[in-house]
Amino acid sequence: MTLQEAIVARHSVRQYKQQPIEADKVEQLRAAIDEANRTAGLHMQLVTDEPEAFAKGLAKYGKFSGISNYIVLVCRKGLDEQLGYHGERVVLLAQTLGLNSCWVGLTFSRQPDHYTVGADEQLHGVIALGYGLTQGVQHPVRPTEKYYRSAVQPVPEWFLRGMEAAMLAPTAMHMQKFEFELLADGRVAARTRFSLVNSYLKIDLGIVKCHFELGAGQENIRWA
Numbered sequence: 001m002t003l004q005e006a007i008v009a010r011h012s013v014r015q016y017k018q019q020p021i022e023a024d025k026v027e028q029l030r031a032a033i034d035e036a037n038r039t040a041g042l043h044m045q046l047v048t049d050e051p052e053a054f055a056k057g058l059a060k061y062g063k064f065s066g067i068s069n070y071i072v073l074v075c076r077k078g079l080d081e082q083l084g085y086h087g088e089r090v091v092l093l094a095q096t097l098g099l100n101s102c103w104v105g106l107t108f109s110r111q112p113d114h115y116t117v118g119a120d121e122q123l124h125g126v127i128a129l130g131y132g133l134t135q136g137v138q139h140p141v142r143p144t145e146k147y148y149r150s151a152v153q154p155v156p157e158w159f160l161r162g163m164e165a166a167m168l169a170p171t172a173m174h175m176q177k178f179e180f181e182l183l184a185d186g187r188v189a190a191r192t193r194f195s196l197v198n199s200y201l202k203i204d205l206g207i208v209k210c211h212f213e214l215g216a217g218q219e220n221i222r223w224a
């Protein structure tokens, strides 16, 4: 499975089998996480065989079950977009390895003995990983035209492919508070839209930019 195929196959999965992730897959995930941390100055950490974060309270409310593997999303202030971008790269890698996932902002309990959060860092949430009881379901796909503008007509195919991939991205509460613009000089601008209730706007923006790049082809894009 390619990363582009993973974009189509991925859906949030909240219930998991009691099936450990094989050591070679754990190794590939750790390598990808280490590389992303080095490249972008992040502090994501993979926690395995740790069922407590999703064992009680808010996690039950969110209908999560069987989760004992997750990526802790930690970074310094101002790096949220990078966290979204690189976290989603790992999500898509996981999908290519036959694993399911779910970004989780709130409905888990913190287990500080299992990871570290520096004094200048913030824990933004986790990504649950594992073998899902199901493959999840496709979220409602909204009309792409409402999510972009283009100063270039006709709109190039690569841009539309990028938009299609962006529309399949996970966003907090499925709010999709983003918009893309193809500028007259050929550069692409991606912005958040206003929201009072969503504190994950920058993380969401990083996630959708990751999808856009994979859909459009990185070689076609110059970000504004």
Ligand SMILES: Cc1cc2nc3c(=O)[nH]c(=O)nc-3n(C[C@H](O)[C@H](O)[C@H](O)COP(=O)(O)O)c2cc1C
Pocket: 010, 011, 012, 013, 014, 062, 102, 103, 104, 105, 106, 107, 125, 136, 137, 138, 139, 168, 169, 170, 171, 172, 173, 174, 200, 203, 204, 207
């Ligand atoms: C930053 C972020 C935080 C999220 N937090 C939660 C959460 O706390 N609980 C939950 O059940 N789903 C959470 N989700 C998953 C979204 O609800 C889900 O991505 C969205 O409904 C779209 O569905 P899909 O991922 O199946 O395409 C989160 C997603 C993102 C990107």
